[in-house]
Every structure is written in structure tokens, then in C-alpha cells.
Amino acid sequence: MYTSCNYACQPGFNASCALCCGSHNYKASFHDIDALFKERFKFFSNMLAKSNDIVSALKACYQELSHMTLPAIHPDATQCPFVAYTDSSHTIIGCLLYPYCTNFDYRSLFMGAICKTFSCSVNTAHYADRIQTAAKRCGDWYYYSLIIHDMDLLDLLCNSPAEHTIEECKQKAATMLQNQKACSTGIITKDTAK
Ligand code: SF4
Ligand code: SF4
Numbered sequence: 634m635y636t637s638c639n640y641a642c643q644p645g646f647n648a649s650c651a652l653c654c655g656s657h658n659y660k661a662s663f664h665d666i667d668a669l670f671k672e673r674f675k676f677f678s679n680m681l682a683k684s685n686d687i688v689s690a691l692k693a694c695y696q697e698l699s700h701m702t703l704p705a706i707h708p709d710a711t712q713c714p715f716v717a718y719t720d721s722s723h724t725i726i727g728c729l730l731y732p733y734c735t736n737f738d739y740r741s742l743f744m745g746a747i748c749k750t751f752s753c754s755v756n757t758a759h760y761a762d763r764i765q766t767a768a769k770r771c772g773d774w775y776y777y778s779l780i781i782h783d784m785d786l787l788d789l790l791c792n793s794p795a796e797h798t799i800e801e802c803k804q805k806a807a808t809m810l811q812n813q814k815a816c817s818t819g820i821i822t823k824d825t826a827k
Contacts, residue, residue: 648768673717
């Protein structure tokens with residue numbers, strides 16, 4: 634998750650992404666992941682409200698949140714327990730340790746420097762216009778995250794203003810994710826999941 638700008642992570646229009654932190658690395662439906670992120674947000678908000686010593690509380694919180702999870706699609710890939718909704722309306726996902734939640738950046742306590750400096754190809758000014766278009770047209774976290782990281786889908790969405798294009802892109806993104814889930818369960822091989 635990038636820190637210096639929010640071109641792609643939280644671009645507005647009710648869109649958000651935490652793909653690099655493992656937001657989609659769950660062998661589960663949208664509804665199950667949605668429920669998981671709500672549960673984490675509630676737990677974290679309660680912890681913040683009650684705590685006088687946030688550093689100690691965060692350590693306990695990390696243990697608890699690590700148990701609030703779902704099976705991974707790729708067990709060796711990131712599935713950070715601090716990914717959750719970051720607003721009480723359960724619209725925007727992101728990092729619970731990022732300053733928009735705590736006023737201080739606590740990420741290095743748990744994840745080292747890697748996620749403080751990680752960047753991704755679409756999170757640059759070069760993609761800003763396309764990211765904004767995708768954010769406006771998706772207006773969510775689930776499909777937006779998948780579509781902006783697939784250049785074919787991003788181009789399709791941005792180059793075709795037709796109303797049905799967004800549904801077509803969502804369907805393709807869902808199939809893409811489904812194939813990854815199937816890969817991890819051995820139903821189909823990676824070669825047939827292109
Ligand atoms: S994958 Fe890219 S856009 Fe998404 S949260 Fe990470 S840095 Fe931001
Ligand atoms: S601590 Fe935050 S930024 Fe780092 S991997 Fe976890 S959710 Fe992402």
C-alpha cells in the first residue's frame with residue numbers, strides 16, 4: 634500500500650484497493666470477505682476506544698485479528714490481518730494501521746518497512762486519469778481492485794463508455810478470481826485458468 638499519494642489506493646468515488654495487502658487472497662465469497670472486514674473494523678474500533686496504551690493494545694490486537702480470517706487462495710502470499718473496512722459505513726477498505734485510522738503510522742511495528750515503501754505500477758500520476766475513470770465506474774473495492782490491476786480490463790473500461798461495459802469487466806474480473814480459487818483447490822490447473 635503506497636503512502637505518498639492515493640491515486641489508486643483510495644481514489645474517491647467510494648472506490649478503494651488493498652490488493653497488495655491480500656484483500657482478495659481468500660477462498661471465500663464476497664459476502665464472507667465483506668463480513669470479515671466488518672468484523673475486523675469493529676474489533677479494531679473498540680480496541681482504539683478502550684485503550685490508553687495503543688502500542689501494547691496493538692500487539693494483542695494483531696494476535697486477535699490474525700485469528701479472524703478465512704482460508705487463503707495462495708497460502709504463501711500476503712494475507713495481512715490489518716486489512717479491513719476503515720470507515721463506519723463499511724465502504725472503503727485499507728490498512729487499519731495507516732494514519733487515517735490512528736493518526737500515526739503504526740505499520741512498521743508489525744510488518745517492517747516493506748509495506749511502508751511498497752508501490753505498484755498503477756499507483757502513479759501516469760495512470761491517474763484511468764484510475765479516476767475506473768473508480769467512478771466501479772464505485773466499490775471488490776471489482777475496482779481487480780480491474781485496475783489488469784491492463785486489458787482497465788483499457789476496456791476506460792475506452793468504452795457504454796453502460797454494459799462495467800458489467801462485462803466485473804464478470805471477467807470475477808471469472809479471473811474464480812479461476813485462481815479453482816487453481817488453489819486443484820479443480821483446474823494454472824495453465825487452463827488463463
Ligand atoms: S495494489 Fe497498488 S493500488 Fe492497490 S493498495 Fe496496493 S499500492 Fe494501492
Ligand atoms: S500493515 Fe497495512 S499496509 Fe502493511 S501489509 Fe498490512 S494492511 Fe497492508
